[in-house]
Amino acid sequence: xxxxxxxxxICAGTGCVSNQSFEIKEVLEKEIKKHNLQNEAMVVTTxxxxxxxxxxxxxxxxxxxxxxxxxxxxxxxxxEEHLVKGRPVKKFMYVPPKEEIPIPRMNKIPFFSGQTLxxxxxxxxxxxxxxEDYIARGGYRALAKVLTTMSPDxxxxxxxxxxxxxxxxxxxxxxxxxxTCKKIPGDRKFVICNADEGDPGxxxxxxxxxxxxxxxxxxxxxxxxxxxxxxxxxxxxxxEYPLAIKRFNIAVQQAKDNGLLGDNIFDTNFCFDIKVRRGxxxxxxxxxxxxxxxxxxxxxxxxxxxxxxxxxxxxDCPTCxxxxxxxxxxxxxxxxxxxxxxxxxxxxxxxxxxGGSKGTKVFSLAGKVxxxxxxxxxxxxxxxxxxxxVGGGIRDGKRFKAVQTGGPSGGFIPESLVDxxxxxxELTKVGSMMGxxxxxxxDENNCMVDMAKFFLRFTQDxxxxxxxxxxxGTKRMYDILYRIxxxxxxxxxxxxxxxLSNMIVESSLCALGGSAPNPVLTSLKYFRExxxxxxxxxxxxxxxxxxxxxxxxxxxxxxxxxxxxxVCEKNCPDGAIYGEKKNVHFIDSMKCGKCGVCFDVCKFGAxxxx
Amino acid sequence: xxxxxxxxxxxxxxxxxxxxxxxxxxxxxxxxxxxxTCGIAAGARKIMNSFMEEIEKSKATDIIMTTSGCAxxxxxxxxxxxxVIGNAPIKYVDLTIDKVKIIFDKHVMKGAFVQExxxxxxxxxxx
Numbered sequence: 219x220x221x222x223x224x225x226x227x228i229c230a231g232t233g234c235v236s237n238q239s240f241e242i243k244e245v246l247e248k249e250i251k252k253h254n255l256q257n258e259a260m261v262v263t264t265x266x267x268x269x270x271x272x273x274x275x276x277x278x279x280x281x282x283x284x285x286x287x288x289x290x291x292x293x294x295x296x297x298e299e300h301l302v303k304g305r306p307v308k309k310f311m312y313v314p315p316k317e318e319i320p321i322p323r324m325n326k327i328p329f330f331s332g333q334t335l336x337x338x339x340x341x342x343x344x345x346x347x348x349x350e351d352y353i354a355r356g357g358y359r360a361l362a363k364v365l366t367t368m369s370p371d372x373x374x375x376x377x378x379x380x381x382x383x384x385x386x387x388x389x390x391x392x393x394x395x396x397x398t399c400k401k402i403p404g405d406r407k408f409v410i411c412n413a414d415e416g417d418p419g420x421x422x423x424x425x426x427x428x429x430x431x432x433x434x435x436x437x438x439x440x441x442x443x444x445x446x447x448x449x450x451x452x453x454x455x456x457x458e459y460p461l462a463i464k465r466f467n468i469a470v471q472q473a474k475d476n477g478l479l480g481d482n483i484f485d486t487n488f489c490f491d492i493k494v495r496r497g498x499x500x501x502x503x504x505x506x507x508x509x510x511x512x513x514x515x516x517x518x519x520x521x522x523x524x525x526x527x528x529x530x531x532x533x534d535c536p537t538c539x540x541x542x543x544x545x546x547x548x549x550x551x552x553x554x555x556x557x558x559x560x561x562x563x564x565x566x567x568x569x570x571x572x573g574g575s576k577g578t579k580v581f582s583l584a585g586k587v588x589x590x591x592x593x594x595x596x597x598x599x600x601x602x603x604x605x606x607x608v609g610g611g612i613r614d615g616k617r618f619k620a621v622q623t624g625g626p627s628g629g630f631i632p633e634s635l636v637d638x639x640x641x642x643x644e645l646t647k648v649g650s651m652m653g654x655x656x657x658x659x660x661d662e663n664n665c666m667v668d669m670a671k672f673f674l675r676f677t678q679d680x681x682x683x684x685x686x687x688x689x690x691g692t693k694r695m696y697d698i699l700y701r702i703x704x705x706x707x708x709x710x711x712x713x714x715x716x717x718l719s720n721m722i723v724e725s726s727l728c729a730l731g732g733s734a735p736n737p738v739l740t741s742l743k744y745f746r747e748x749x750x751x752x753x754x755x756x757x758x759x760x761x762x763x764x765x766x767x768x769x770x771x772x773x774x775x776x777x778x779x780x781x782x783x784x785v786c787e788k789n790c791p792d793g794a795i796y797g798e799k800k801n802v803h804f805i806d807s808m809k810c811g812k813c814g815v816c817f818d819v820c821k822f823g824a825x826x827x828x
Numbered sequence: 829x830x831x832x833x834x835x836x837x838x839x840x841x842x843x844x845x846x847x848x849x850x851x852x853x854x855x856x857x858x859x860x861x862x863x864x865t866c867g868i869a870a871g872a873r874k875i876m877n878s879f880m881e882e883i884e885k886s887k888a889t890d891i892i893m894t895t896s897g898c899a900x901x902x903x904x905x906x907x908x909x910x911x912v913i914g915n916a917p918i919k920y921v922d923l924t925i926d927k928v929k930i931i932f933d934k935h936v937m938k939g940a941f942v943q944e945x946x947x948x949x950x951x952x953x954x955x
Contacts, residue, residue, distance in 0.1 A: 223876070223894045225851050258895070262851075280853035280892045304863050304897030343851055353837055354844035362834045477831025484834055 222260040224301065227277045227342055231266025231428050232421075232461050234273035239263075241290050242274055249297040259301055265429015267342045268592030269329060270421075272312065277324050277342060284324035285310040315588045315610055329589045332608040334562065336578045337385075337546040338594045340430040346465050349472040352432040358478060360549035361436050364443055365486050368552075373444040374400065377548065379556035381567030381576035386412055386504075386541030387624065387653040388729070389642035391571035399528040399538040400445045407448045408532045409441050410539040413455040413462065414509060416501040417625030418676060420656040422580040423542035425592050427455070427462040430546065431469035435492060437545030439479070440552060442490045445538055451492040452532070454509050457499050466494050501680035505728050506531070506539050508682065519682050520728035541654070543580055563597035564641045575641030579652065585622075585659035586613045598639045601631065605659055616661040620744070624653025626673040627733030629740030630666065649740040651733065665762035666745040667752055670737045671699040677734040688731030691722040695738060703763040707753035716742060761827055764812045771795075771816075772824045773802040779822035786816040786825065845889035855892035857936050858917075860909040864898025870905035878925045879908070882932040891936060904947065910935050921947045 228234075228243050243261055250259050267275050272286035283306045285296070292310065299307045311320035312327050321327050335341065344351035352358070364373050378393030399407065411434055415423040427434065434453075442448035453470075455463050470492050473479040481489045495513050502508045503518040510532045512518040531537025551559050560567060565574015575597040581604065584590050588610035595604060601621055605611070612618050620630045623640075629650035631638065638644055642652050660669065678692035695718050698711050719735030726732045742749060751757050758766040776782060787795040787803055792811040797803030805816070817825040849855045861867070861876040876895065883891050899907050904921035910931065911917035918941045920931060927945050935941045 222847065222850060223880075225847070227851070260847075279851045280855075280858070280894050282853055302863075303865070304895055343848075350840050350844055351848075353840045354848045356841075358832075358837055362837060366834065484832070 222258060224259045225279045226259060226261045227264050227279060228261060229265075229267045229273060229275040229342065230263035231270070231273075231425055232459075233266065233270035234275060235461065237274045238290060239274040239288075242276075242288055242293060245290050245293040246297065249294050250301065253297065253302050255297075255301055262345050263347075264342045264344065265340075265346045266425040266592060268338070268425065268594075269589065270592065271590040278306070281306075282324045283322050284312055284327060286312055329591070329593070329608055329610065332603065333594050334578050334596045335594050336550050336562075337426055337433070337543050337580055338429070338592070339550070340433065341425070342429075344430065346429055346431055347468050349432060349469070349476060352430070356553065357432055357549075358436055360552035361439055361478070362484060364440055364552055365484050365488060370400075370444045370446050373440060373552065376556050377444065377551060378571065379567075380551045380559040381556075381563075381565075381571060381574060382544065382547055382551060382559065383571075383575060383642060384541055385543035385547070385579065385655070387627070387651065389575070389652055391567075392540060392544055394571050395528060395540070396441065396445050396538055398526075399536050402529050402536040404536045405447050406450075406533075406535045407445060408535055408537040409438055409445065409448050409451045410509070410513070410532065410537060411438055411451070411453040411542060411545055412504060412506070412509060412539055413453060413459070413466075413542045414497045414504040415456065415459075415542075415654060416504045416680070417627075417654055417656045419582060419584045419658060420625055420654050421582050422592060422655045424459050424462050426542050426546050426580070427459070428465055431462075431465045432473070433546040433549055434466075434542055435469055435473055435479070437548035438492060439483070439490055440548050441538065441540070441545065443488055448538075449489055449491065451490065452513055453492060453494045454497055454503075454513060455494065456497040456503075463494065463496060470494060500682070501676075502682045502728070502730055505730060507728070509539070510537065519684050520730075522727055543655075547577060564639060565643070572643075575643065579640070579655055581655045581657045583609050583657050583659070585657075586616065586661040586664070587611065587659045588613055595640075597641045600637050600639055602636045604640065604657065605636070609659065612659070612661050616663065618659070619662055619664060620660045620666070622650075622658040622660065622669065622673075622737070623656065624651040624733075624736070625656040626676045627651065627729070627736055628653045628656070629736040630660075630669070630744060631740070632744040634744075649743060650736065663760055663762070665703075665758050665760035666741040666748050667699060667702055667758075668760075668762045670741045671696065671703060673737040674699060674734065677730065681730060681734075685725075685727035685731065687722045687725040688727065688734065691718055691726075692731070692734050694718060695722075695735065699738070702749065702752050703758075704765045705752075705756045705763075707749075709750070709753050711753060712742060712746070712749055757828070764814065767812055768807060768828050769805050769810055769812065769814075769816060770807075770826050770828070771803050771805055772826050775822055775824035776802050780820070780824055783822075785819050785821070789815050789819045791815065842889065849890055850892050850894075853892065856890040856913055858892045858894065858909075858911045858913065859936065860894050860896050860911075862897065862899045862905065862907045862909070863895040864902070864905075866898055866902035867905040867907065872906040874925065875906045875908060875923045875928055878928045879932065882929065882936075886932075886937065888937070901947070907947075910941070912936075912939055915939075919947045920945045 274288045276285045299305050313320045382392045383389040438451050497503045500518045503512050505520045508518045508520040563576035567573045580594045620632050674696045678696050681688045683689045782801045794806045794809035906923045909917050
């Protein structure tokens with residue numbers, strides 16, 4: 219190894235790549251050569267750093283200087299200043315909202331310092347396409363430990379003791395699932411990694427795969443060893459994640475080449491292999507039975523689970539399916555021990571595996587916060603800490619309204635519950651759920667009816683159609699919500715929505731239907747007034763539902779500030795605005811199509827919306 | 829490719845240790861050579877190279893070697909700062925290759941700083 223003096227860690231997650239991080243890498247290398255620094259400076263592509271809103275991101279080590287919003291054209295200047303002259307460049311650094319002085323070091327930025335990394339421990343530190351980087355950070359030690367010093371039962375005991383619960387959303391205790399699968403007789407069993415992350419706005423799994431694929435593979439091998447009689451594993455990744463598929467394939471091949479997958483791993487008699495399968499992008503294929511049907515080449519539809527997949531799953535064999543993040547936690551638990559893991563999080567899991575939420579959870583923070591991106595925080599952290607500390611507060615100084623957790627199957631949590639500790643049970647208690655970890659922050663400009671409609675539109679679109687309650691019920695619910703946002707809602711609609719919701723939850727075949735009404739139920743529970751304003755007064759307080767808005771022109775502002783400029787009249791597609799030049803203009807509300815163009819084009823703020 | 833044995837994991841880790849230590853910014857000792865225009869003109873690159881040679885020779889993997897800009901005291905270049913993590917950083921001035929060898933041997937490896945070549949103990953406050 220050459221003793222480099224500087225390493226430039228450029229983020230190559232999907233977010234940064236789409237903002238040209240590969241091009242930036244090329245230019246960096248060219249500039250470094252130009253200044254004859256190639257023996258001192260090394261450029262490394264890493265997985266996602268999580269601060270996706272500010273990409274492309276680069277961290278300069280060993281000092282941990284953090285650069286954001288880089289452009290290809292900035293690079294020559296940056297190389298000359300930082301690498302040649304040794305002066306870190308302030309204008310590319312992170313500046314906290316409402317402040318002026320930049321924070322140069324990554325670990326001092328609240329977004330990063332507020333996090334606890336377990337599943338994402340290698341993020342930004344390794345090149346995901348080099349197995350050596352993973353090994354050098356302690357990789358495959360957990361596998362070596364279990365294969366040489368632990369029996370399968372001991373491994374299982376450790377995982378059970380850790381209280382790890384499924385990170386895909388359900389929160390089922392991983393150890394219990396493994397144990398059930400182990401106890402079912404059978405000499406052919408499977409483990410599956412569910413990487414069919416379908417929730418809109420969720421990208422935790424993608425980032426783990428893109429940044430640290432070997433941690434998932436190592437977790438799966440350990441799982442296969444603990445459950446026993448497992449020689450085959452599948453990774454089911456959705457087609458929409460080309461970079462994740464590529465990195466998984468590279469990682470699996472490297473593991474095979476190095477004898478970490480295949481026969482007689484580490485010269486023991488343990489054999490295990492993994493195949494990567496691509497999904498075709500159906501949301502329902504994230505559901506276990508539909509996913510297995512899809513792997514077998516059948517249509518991706520769920521089945522009734524009188525018999526669980528741990529008994530009869532893939533090819534009718536006992537199958538243990540876990541989410542990407544769950545698998546990525548396994549090596550760390552094995553290495554550091556269950557006691558270390560139970561030290562993080564809430565509750566007590568010594569006697570009851572459902573008694574608490576242990577470890578950390580990765581959330582994708584999106585919506586109206588200043589710092590959007592991927593965050594890993596300990597279980598039990600309050601929503602307030604996530605939104606206001608890690609997330610940096612609400613954008614543009616607006617008022618915080620609610621958080622939506624758990625994706626389309628989750629619910630809304632209002633501002634009054636902002637001090638709620640985030641774990642599986644607390645979220646379920648207030649009507650939402652952990653889900654896979656999507657977290658959308660809403661401000662005063664978000665209409666709750668409109669948001670509920672948005673999520674329902676998604677679920678009714680993705681419903682596979684096999685069972686009636688989900689196929690027809692969500693459609694009807696969407697129709698009602700649509701009517702309300704059009705101003706044609708009735709007060710009875712609210713009760714009807716609740717009745718429909720409860721019926722769909724009770725009678726759907728799988729969790730898609732079982733959780734689809736959650737956004738409606740929670741918004742009705744916490745924001746009933748807003749619904750009532752829609753149906754009674756035909757108004758939308760957040761000014762989102764256009765059909766309910768009235769556009770008018772403030773005569774004073776129009777005349778005094780704008781001198782009756784007439785721009786609105788010219789741009790109105792409906793011909794609904796009248797007025798003489800240099801005189802006050804008017805909107806004919808009967809003709810007005812409520813498109814909002816006049817509001818956008820008026821430079822004098824004379825258009826009012828109610 | 830040959831199958832990995834458990835011992836190989838340690839070998840790979842050792843081989844990549846130096847790269848990782850630098851990346852994690854977590855070594856035992858951090859050497860910073862000041863490579864401003866003044867430093868380079870006074871031969872700071874040679875100083876840096878000889879530090880690197882010493883690191884190579886010692887086979888140590890817990891030493892971070894990095895560069896920075898002008899330290900502001902251009903007349904005393906080449907300069908380097910040696911920081912044994914946990915102790916105050918020491919600035920050395922008017923360096924030569926011979927001095928580097930002594931500093932490396934005494935300070936970096938054994939932890940006792942070389943008073944006669946040192947300018948000051950501690951570093952400026954960063955605002």
